[in-house]
Amino acid sequence: MSDTPNIGFVRHEPIPPSAPPIQQAGVVKWIRENLFSNWINSILTILSIYFVAKIILASTPWMWNGVWTTSSLRECREVLQGTSGACWSVLVERWNQMLFGFKYPVEAYWRPTLTFGLLLVCIAPILFQKLPRNMLMFSAIYPFLAFWLIWGGTLLTPVVVALSLIAGYLAFVKMERLTGFATGLLTGVVAVALVLYLGSFVTAALPEFIALEPVASRDMGGFMLNLILGTVCVSLSIPLGVVLALGRQSNMPIIKGICVVFIEFIRGVPLITLLFVANVVLSYFFPPGTNLDLILRVIIMITLFSAAYIAEVIRGGLAALPRGQYEAADSLGLDYPQAMRLIILPQALKISIPGIVNVAVGLFKDTTLVSVISMFDLVGMIRGPISSSTAWTGIYWELYLLAILLFFVVCYGISQYSQWLERQLRTDHH
Amino acid sequence: MKKTVFLGALTVAGLAAGLVSAGTLDDVKARGKLNCGVTTGVPGFAEPDANGVWQGFDVAVCRAVAAAVLGDNMAVEFVPTTGKTRFTALASGEIDLLARNTTWTMSRDVDLKFEFVGVNYYDGQGFMVPASLGVSSASELDGATVCIQTGTTTELNLADFFRANGISYEPVPIETGSEAAQLFLAGSCDVYTTDRSALAAQRANFPNPDDYVVLPDVVSKEPLGPLVRHGDNDWGDIARWTLNALITAEELGVTSDNIAEMSAGTNNPEINRLLGTEGTLGEMLGLDAEWAKRAIMSGGNYGEVFESNIGAATNIGLSRGLNAQWKDGGLIYSPPFR
Numbered sequence: 001m002s003d004t005p006n007i008g009f010v011r012h013e014p015i016p017p018s019a020p021p022i023q024q025a026g027v028v029k030w031i032r033e034n035l036f037s038n039w040i041n042s043i044l045t046i047l048s049i050y051f052v053a054k055i056i057l058a059s060t061p062w063m064w065n066g067v068w069t070t071s072s073l074r075e076c077r078e079v080l081q082g083t084s085g086a087c088w089s090v091l092v093e094r095w096n097q098m099l100f101g102f103k104y105p106v107e108a109y110w111r112p113t114l115t116f117g118l119l120l121v122c123i124a125p126i127l128f129q130k131l132p133r134n135m136l137m138f139s140a141i142y143p144f145l146a147f148w149l150i151w152g153g154t155l156l157t158p159v160v161v162a163l164s165l166i167a168g169y170l171a172f173v174k175m176e177r178l179t180g181f182a183t184g185l186l187t188g189v190v191a192v193a194l195v196l197y198l199g200s201f202v203t204a205a206l207p208e209f210i211a212l213e214p215v216a217s218r219d220m221g222g223f224m225l226n227l228i229l230g231t232v233c234v235s236l237s238i239p240l241g242v243v244l245a246l247g248r249q250s251n252m253p254i255i256k257g258i259c260v261v262f263i264e265f266i267r268g269v270p271l272i273t274l275l276f277v278a279n280v281v282l283s284y285f286f287p288p289g290t291n292l293d294l295i296l297r298v299i300i301m302i303t304l305f306s307a308a309y310i311a312e313v314i315r316g317g318l319a320a321l322p323r324g325q326y327e328a329a330d331s332l333g334l335d336y337p338q339a340m341r342l343i344i345l346p347q348a349l350k351i352s353i354p355g356i357v358n359v360a361v362g363l364f365k366d367t368t369l370v371s372v373i374s375m376f377d378l379v380g381m382i383r384g385p386i387s388s389s390t391a392w393t394g395i396y397w398e399l400y401l402l403a404i405l406l407f408f409v410v411c412y413g414i415s416q417y418s419q420w421l422e423r424q425l426r427t428d429h430h
Numbered sequence: 431m432k433k434t435v436f437l438g439a440l441t442v443a444g445l446a447a448g449l450v451s452a453g454t455l456d457d458v459k460a461r462g463k464l465n466c467g468v469t470t471g472v473p474g475f476a477e478p479d480a481n482g483v484w485q486g487f488d489v490a491v492c493r494a495v496a497a498a499v500l501g502d503n504m505a506v507e508f509v510p511t512t513g514k515t516r517f518t519a520l521a522s523g524e525i526d527l528l529a530r531n532t533t534w535t536m537s538r539d540v541d542l543k544f545e546f547v548g549v550n551y552y553d554g555q556g557f558m559v560p561a562s563l564g565v566s567s568a569s570e571l572d573g574a575t576v577c578i579q580t581g582t583t584t585e586l587n588l589a590d591f592f593r594a595n596g597i598s599y600e601p602v603p604i605e606t607g608s609e610a611a612q613l614f615l616a617g618s619c620d621v622y623t624t625d626r627s628a629l630a631a632q633r634a635n636f637p638n639p640d641d642y643v644v645l646p647d648v649v650s651k652e653p654l655g656p657l658v659r660h661g662d663n664d665w666g667d668i669a670r671w672t673l674n675a676l677i678t679a680e681e682l683g684v685t686s687d688n689i690a691e692m693s694a695g696t697n698n699p700e701i702n703r704l705l706g707t708e709g710t711l712g713e714m715l716g717l718d719a720e721w722a723k724r725a726i727m728s729g730g731n732y733g734e735v736f737e738s739n740i741g742a743a744t745n746i747g748l749s750r751g752l753n754a755q756w757k758d759g760g761l762i763y764s765p766p767f768r
Contacts, residue, residue: 074635094480376510385471
């Protein structure tokens, strides 16, 4: 019986794993898990698909059929002969009014455009730490350059303001070393006022020195106005908000009281009320002809409004810092301004960034409220002159679609940036 | 520099608060521009065109006054106002003249301290309904939802009308005319009510104008006219007589075509007085002799202004109706130039 047992088959390699069942892989799996995981989700998915399809089917031919070359809504209707189609001609004819307002000189459109382009260059080093730090020099120059480009007039005006601020800073640094923060600040303010006063003679003497054609604030409008209000108010309200937040935490009762009353008052009042005050009530306090610029009044009001909100966001950041940080600063022998600048604020602001960005996005969209006080921002242009003109009255979707697009691009950009920033600043590495 | 200007402004504000309305004519001349309040846009009455130049029936009044006072009908700074901001803009001195289809009412004239200088358009409130509703008179509108602009006299007239007729309605308040028209077209309200001129203008641009009818009822008197502040009668006179000059020019047959010829002198003494070849009417106003000639040349006489902005040949297509000259059975009537 030496016969070896008759082994018909010996497997030398493992069975190759068979492909997963079709329901457990790839697209099908993703769809099952995400869209049809249970019967409620299935119903919601089907409903969503139905509505999305309905919207696309209805809007695509309307957009595709659009008319681009007519000069009034009536002609659009004639061209379309009753078929469904958009009248894009209104955008062709009025795009410049929607972007720049209807009174900004056409030959000067390059100025706000360039200013916007430079804005991106200016905020890049602030937003992205990896960029070379000497780009911040340009960021410091930018506000003055932007003012000159948009409002025009002689280059000397912003130069004098810039010089006064530099003089103020230098005076502050010198005096702070010698005597301390408070006297340093006072000297700085005096230096600013002095240089401004002397500089006003120079600008008065040379109004044509490297001058651009001046444009009055009243002539600004369109999306440009939204961008101006948004950027100026956000950048002014952050420092103001920091001051208010610190003031609210102060041990000095008067300062604390003022800050609390200010913040709670502003937060308790709707923005639209403040805008009406800026437009209507303030003009009673000035004689005719010496009116404070309407844009300036609105900028002041929106800045105060958002400063109150940002102050509360930053207060949240300050409260989140452990007590030990404050005590550590004290034990190092730092005085209050030094402790705040070197230890507390850098950490508190880092925590507050998402909140500040949130306020900034909200504020940027709130700038469209100025249309109710008859300023022609993007929405004001649409509601007022464009949809009330003889040629275009009765047109809505085309105009508001452009407005939606413009705002979406900016706000989505800001939101994506803040998410990226949160990932960058995350210190709890998993 | 800014700061000194600001502080100076504050000081001056304190000193000059009581002198707000003294010498508007001098202010305008010194400024070289007329600050004129207009709407943010009403088709045919005031609207900036594609080049940003204001056009329209109310705008023509501003241009005529600027031409009379400053000699240049483009020397106008148009200040857009809403129904809510218009009166404070005028009262605070931000504007010199408000030409913004504003209804002349007693309380606005007396209580708000304004002076209406005349009427450039006689309007009346009307109702527009879809033809399919099958309504032939406003008194059949019991229980209707009504689209209405807030902050206007039409809102108050509507309440009066429905109360007087003992019927009920449900208001749908809306901010601007174009939004009201959109909601009306979308069927959010059965009735759209506002001044009949605006109804006609909106209806002309509907996709199917024939599907909508303007009811024959006129439920209010809406004399629309330019106004100035109380207290500066000299300035009020200039605005009033500039408007009257346009009206008289139509009555006397002076048009922008024949005015050059007529200003050489005619055998009608009233034309001569109007155009400054006889008498001293301009001097009495504190202006030069040719003030009215410039005002008329700026956009034509009243009839020409009407026809080119809102007349039958335009998209708006309004007929003269009440706004015909008194000789033709209308209400447009100017006191004599004597």
